[in-house]
């Protein structure tokens with residue numbers, strides 16, 4: 001199978017007017033309002049190409065992090081990408097930013113291009129433009145912030161309006177490490193997720209709880225959907241997540 005290459009590390013985008021659809025895939029990551037996004041769609045294996053970068057991949061997908069400002073989207077991405085926690089003062093994301101990470105899934109290299117959106121209301125029109133190209137959405141709330149949980153229904157409405165109908169969606173209750181500040185019970189998150197038929201887990205960008213699992217589960221689902229043989233059974237994302245959490249004694253880093 002031919003392999004594509006992807007860029008390691010961060011780069012910056014000069015463009016402030018680019019749309020998610022009209023740019024070439026440089027494999028770089030971007031920062032700031034309207035960071036230039038690689039071109040549309042799943043990148044399939046059998047079309048060889050090389051970008052100016054270091055890491056090979058077989059197939060690529062776009063994943064978007066959404067949710068209220070301060071729920072921990074940027075921290076979750078940094079934890080997943082770099083294995084570190086951004087402690088200290090909170091620097092709110094401006095517009096949109098992305099980072100790439102290649103995962104090994106069943107002997108296949110799956111590149112996730114992960115878009116970190118600004119939760120602040122004033123950037124909504126910027127982020128709306130990116131929903132359409134997303135293959136998966138991780139929707140976050142903060143277990144220490146009731147308003148962020150109450151806003152999940154509004155986020156789901158927005159997602160239904162702007163994202164693809166078959167987008168892979170997962171609900172994440174972040175900051176699960178903050179036991180003393182917690183105001184949203186795990187059961188409340190589970191109930192809401194059940195109501196909207198979306199897989200759910202609690203995460204912590206601080207401790208690393210379930211961070212790898214959330215992204216890996218999404219990558220598995222996307223890979224399975226793209227490469228599934230007609231007679232192959234469908235991958236059950238929710239079952240996979242529940243099984244993995246159980247086998248790790250509920251939660252894992």
Ligand SMILES: Nc1nc2c(ncn2[C@@H]2O[C@H](COP(=O)(O)OP(=O)(O)OP(=O)(O)O)[C@@H](O)[C@H]2O)c(=O)[nH]1
Nearest residue numbers: 069070071072073074075092093119175204205206
């Ligand atoms: N205790 C705890 N704090 C966290 C966690 N994740 C993020 N934080 C803190 O929450 C604050 C906001 O985190 P960000 O990741 O910047 O939030 P965001 O969702 O990206 O916010 P916007 O960019 O404004 O949309 C920061 O002060 C983080 O240190 C977590 O898992 N546990």
Ligand SMILES: [Mg+2]
Nearest residue numbers: 073074092093
């Ligand atoms: Mg942010």
